[in-house]
Amino acid sequence: MEAKRPSLDQVIFFVTVLVAGLCSLIYELLISTTSSYFLGDSIKQFSLTIGVYMAAMGLGAYLTKFLPDQLPEWFVRIEIMLGIVGGASVPILYFAFDRLSTGEYQFVMLGLTFLIGVLTGCEIPILIRILKTHYPLKSNLAYVLGLDYIGALVATLIFPFLLLPYAGTFRTSILFGLVNILLGLFIYRHFIAQLSLKKKRSLEIWAVVSVLFFVALGSYSGKLLKHWEDNFFTSRIIYSEQTPYQNLVLTKNQADVRLYINRIIQFSSIDEYRYHESLAHIPLNAAPYKENVLILGGGEGLLAREVLKHTQVKKITLVDLDEKVFELGKNNPYIKAVNENALSDPRVKLVVQDAMSFLSETQEQFDLIIADLPDPSNESLARLYSTAFFRLMKERLSANGVFATQASSPFHTRNAYWCIYESIKSAGFGYVHPYHVYVPSFGDWGFVAASNYPIEPSQLDHQKTYRYLDSTIVSQMFYFGKDIANPGNLEINQLDRPALLSYFLTDWEKWRQEKKH
Numbered sequence: 001m002e003a004k005r006p007s008l009d010q011v012i013f014f015v016t017v018l019v020a021g022l023c024s025l026i027y028e029l030l031i032s033t034t035s036s037y038f039l040g041d042s043i044k045q046f047s048l049t050i051g052v053y054m055a056a057m058g059l060g061a062y063l064t065k066f067l068p069d070q071l072p073e074w075f076v077r078i079e080i081m082l083g084i085v086g087g088a089s090v091p092i093l094y095f096a097f098d099r100l101s102t103g104e105y106q107f108v109m110l111g112l113t114f115l116i117g118v119l120t121g122c123e124i125p126i127l128i129r130i131l132k133t134h135y136p137l138k139s140n141l142a143y144v145l146g147l148d149y150i151g152a153l154v155a156t157l158i159f160p161f162l163l164l165p166y167a168g169t170f171r172t173s174i175l176f177g178l179v180n181i182l183l184g185l186f187i188y189r190h191f192i193a194q195l196s197l198k199k200k201r202s203l204e205i206w207a208v209v210s211v212l213f214f215v216a217l218g219s220y221s222g223k224l225l226k227h228w229e230d231n232f233f234t235s236r237i238i239y240s241e242q243t244p245y246q247n248l249v250l251t252k253n254q255a256d257v258r259l260y261i262n263r264i265i266q267f268s269s270i271d272e273y274r275y276h277e278s279l280a281h282i283p284l285n286a287a288p289y290k291e292n293v294l295i296l297g298g299g300e301g302l303l304a305r306e307v308l309k310h311t312q313v314k315k316i317t318l319v320d321l322d323e324k325v326f327e328l329g330k331n332n333p334y335i336k337a338v339n340e341n342a343l344s345d346p347r348v349k350l351v352v353q354d355a356m357s358f359l360s361e362t363q364e365q366f367d368l369i370i371a372d373l374p375d376p377s378n379e380s381l382a383r384l385y386s387t388a389f390f391r392l393m394k395e396r397l398s399a400n401g402v403f404a405t406q407a408s409s410p411f412h413t414r415n416a417y418w419c420i421y422e423s424i425k426s427a428g429f430g431y432v433h434p435y436h437v438y439v440p441s442f443g444d445w446g447f448v449a450a451s452n453y454p455i456e457p458s459q460l461d462h463q464k465t466y467r468y469l470d471s472t473i474v475s476q477m478f479y480f481g482k483d484i485a486n487p488g489n490l491e492i493n494q495l496d497r498p499a500l501l502s503y504f505l506t507d508w509e510k511w512r513q514e515k516k517h
Contacts, residue, residue, distance in 0.1 A: 012186075012187070012190055013127060013130065013131055014143065014147055016127070016183060016186070016187060017124075017127055017143070017144050017147040017148055017151070018147045018148075018150060018151045018154075019151065019179065019183050020079070020120075020123050020127075020148070020151065020180075020183065021147065021148035021149065021150070021151025021152050021155070022151035022152070022154050022155045023082070023083075023086065023151075023155075023176050023179055023180045023183070024082070024086070024116065024120040024123070024152075025151070025152045025155035025156065026086075026155045026159060026163070026172065026176050027086035027089060027116050027173075027176065028049055028050070028053050028113065028116070029155065029156070029159045030086075030089060030090050030169050030172060030173050030176075031049055031089055031090070031093065031109060031112060031113055031116075032045050032046045032049040032050075033164070033169055034090050034093050034094075034169045035049070035093065035105075035106075035109050036378060037169075037247065037262050037263075038093070038097045038105070039102060039105070039106075039505075042378040042379055042380070043378075043379050045109075048106075048109075048110060048113075049109075049113050052110050052113045052114055052117060053113050053114075053116065053117040053120075054117070055117065056113070056114045056115075056116070056117025056118045056120075056121060057117045057118070057120050057121035058121060059117075059118055059121060060117065060118035060119060060120060060121020060122040061121040061122065061124065061125050062121075063118070063121075063122065064121075064122050064125040064126055064129075065125075067122075067126070071126050071129055071130050072130065072187060072188075072190075073203070074122075074126060075123070075126050075127070075130065075184075075187055076184045076185075076187050076188045076203055076207075077184075077203070077206075078119050078122050078123065078126070078184075079123075079180055079181065079183050079184030079187065080180070080181050080184045080203075080206055080207055080210055081119055082116065082119040082120065082123075082180050083176075083177045083178065083179070083180030083181035083183075083184065083210060083214075084177065084181070084210055084213075085112065085115045085116055085119065086116050086173070086176060086177055086180060087173055087174055087175075087176060087177010087178065087180065087181075087214055087217075088173070088177065088217075089112045089116070089173055090169050090170050090172075090173035090174075091170065091173065091174070091217065091224070092108065092112065093105070093108065093109060093112070094170065094224075094228055096108045096109075098228065098231060098232070102509060124144055124145070124148060127144050128141065128144055131143070131144065159172075160244060161244070163175075164242065164244060165242060165243060165244040168242040168247075169242075170221055170224075170225055171218065171221050174214050174217050174218045174221060175218070177214050178211065178214045178215070178218075181207055181210050181211055181214070182211070184207060185207050185211075188203055188204075188207070229249065232263060233249065233251050233260070234251075234253070235251035235252060235253035235256065235258065236251060236252055236253065237249060237250070237251050238250050238251065238252045238257075238334065239328070239332065241324060243322050243323075243324040243325075244322075245321055245322045246261050246262050246322060247260075247261070247262050247263070248260070248261060248322075248324060248325070248328065249261075249263075250328070250332065250334065250335070252334065255269065255270065256268055256269055256270045257269040257334045257335070257338060258441070259300060259328075259335070261374060262377075264374070264375065264377070265441060265442070266300070266374075267300070267302060267338075267441075268440075268441035269334075269338045270440070270441065271439055271440045271441050272302055272338070272439075272441075273467045273468055274437055274438070274439045274440075274467075274468045275406075275437065275439045275442065275445060276302050276303050276305070276306045277306055277466055277467065277468050277469050278435070278437040278445075278447060278468075278469070278477065279303060279306075279370060279372060279404060279406055279447055280303055280306035280307050280370065281306060281460070281461070281464065281466070281469060282404065282435065282447070282449055282457050282474070282477070283368055283370060283402045283403070283404035283449050283457065284307065284310055284368065284461075285457070285459055285460060285461045286402055286449065286451070286455040286456060286457040286459070287367060287368045287400075287401070287402040287455075288400050289312075289367040289368075289398065289400055289401075290310055290312045290313055290367050290368050291312060291313065291314040291315065291367055292314065292315050292317075292364075292365070292366050292367050292368075292398075293307055293313055293315065293316045293317070293366060293367065293368045293369075293370070294316075294317045294319070294364075294366040294368070294369045294370070294396070295307065295316060295317070295318045295319070295369075295370050295371075295372065296319050296320075296355040296358075296359075296369070296370070296371040296372065296373055296384075297319075297320060297355065297371060297372040297373040297374065298318065298320070298370075298372035299318065299320030299322065299325035299326050299328075299329055299350075300325055300328060300329040300335055300339060301318075301329040301330075301335070301339035301342040301343040301348075302338060302339050302342075303370060303372045304316055304318055304339070304342040304343065304345075304348055305339045305340050305342040307370070308342055308345055308347065308348075309464060309465075310464075313347065314347065315347055315349065316345075316347055316348045316349065317349050317351060317364075317366075318343075318348055318349065318350050318351065319351045319353055319355055319358045320350075320351075320352065321352070321353065321354050321355070322352075323352045326343065326350050326352065329342075329343045330343045330344065355371070355373060355384055355389075356383065356384060356389055356392065359389070359392040359393065359395075359396055360392060362396065364396070365396060365397065365398045365401070366396055366397060366398065366401060367397075367398050367400075367401050367402075368401060368402050368403075368404075369393055369396065369397060369401065369402075369403045369404075370403075370404050370405070371384070371393075371403075371404070371405035371406065372405075372406055373385075373405070373406070375408050375413075375416075375504065376408070376416065376420075376493075376498075376500050376501055376504050377501075377504060377505070377508075378501070379498055379501060382493065382498040382500045382501040382504070383495055383498065385405075385407075385419075385420050385423060385493055385500050386423065386493050386494055386495045386498070386500075387423050387426050387427045387492055387493065387494055387495075388494070388495045390403075390423060390424050390426075390427035390429070390450075391427045391428065393427075394427060394428055394429060394452070397451075397452070399452075399453075400451075400453060401451065401452075402449065402450070402451045402455060403429070403449070403450045403451065404447060404448065404449040404450070405420070405424075405447065405448055406445070406446075406447055407420040407421065407434075407446045407447055407448050408420070408445075408446060408504065409442065409443055409444055409445055409446060410434075410436050410444060410445075410446040410480065410484040411443060411444040411483075411484050412443060412444075412507060412508065412511055413503070413504055413507035413508060414484055414487065414507065415487065415490060415503040415506070415507055416500055416503040416504040416507055417434075417446045418434075418486045418487060418490055419490045419491065419492075419493055419499060419500045419503050420448060420493070420500065421434050421448050421486065422486075422490050422492055423492050423493040423494075423500070424448055424450050426492045429450035429451065429452060430451070430452050430453065431450065431451050431452070431453065431454055431455060432448060432449075432450045433448065433449045433450070433455070433457050433478065434446065434447070434448050434478070434480070434486075435447055435448075435449065435457070435477040435478045436477060436480065436484075437473075437477055444484065457478075458474050458475050458477070458478055459474075460474050490503070
């Protein structure tokens, strides 16, 4: 017997379920990702979003029992409302972050998540009730839930690989708000004959106004983003890109070129030499051998520039997760001027890979490893300061190898800095030396050098030419005043228990609140 082809109504609702499931999950990914960018602690943000979203979906599903029988009309209204709330969610979060405290921002974020969850929870019960004219309940549930889950899968695939790198969170939010509203209009056109004239006019006005709003918002998205960035960045933006991993912004104010990653300053060309000389030359001068050097992070090439000043260095393996940072360091004329074209030096080998994955996979031994990784503002970064990571580092060092890492600020993030120090000691290094330097654009900044044999990192090679370092400064780097000394009783940072993340976020939140007020 020839299989019965699905009717037009059935095809329309199959497409509707798929797109509805896609849109709803995209909104949750957008809210979680945006909040992780702003506040860090991505596990907390994603957990809160998922928990509130699921609970709200349950409430929305329950509320559908009170809806009257005009189900197509209600479905259209819900899709339009979902498009408005979901599409405006990221613009609202941008606005809230610039004007509210962390607690107030979190309230707004959870409120948006709750509204989206309630509206999403209404979708499936309404669709199942509408489809009862075509299929028995068993088939209804199978088709609707199956297609909804497929839509969710599509969302998780296109979000990180297409939407985030090419559209960014702000424009993706607007785009899918429009998709949701157009989905409602699509259903409306199919059931137009079943609606009264008054309801037709109401839905049409509501939908058209919403579409015009998002079209206007999309048209001005560039100007709005520039306005928000200009309010945050005090200097002219000369480069901005959302990569699959992070947001990169380059600013210029006369001779001062600055790189920001997710709104956190990475360097200022006015004073970056203080930071990079301290991170590079202290361990380089302490290391007896330095032919083979590994640099983790620092893809813009400034640390490599300093390491290349040592003629004993024969090879540098530079590992960075984001290929776009390498491209910036190799091709951007402003960065090339600062890094002195270090990434084009034949001794430098560029590797696009996660630092921990690289250490796990390579069998190569290095005379010196320097980590210039971002601050531990989320779980993914905090693991790069864990005892497990430092043990991997220890295994990849040659017998007389030296390791050094940036370790955040002992003043602004005192507990986080000393947590990193204690974690390095706990990883089994026999000799661990904390030191710090004042960098005007950062403040007091800390580093840690470590080895398995006695070293004297306070010695300076006077045959080298430095812009900042001298014997007196280096000797003072290893002294910590009472207000920034090790407070003691700190937890070790472990993969399954990232104590460092809590220390870091708690320390920085105090300074952020002061800035708000």
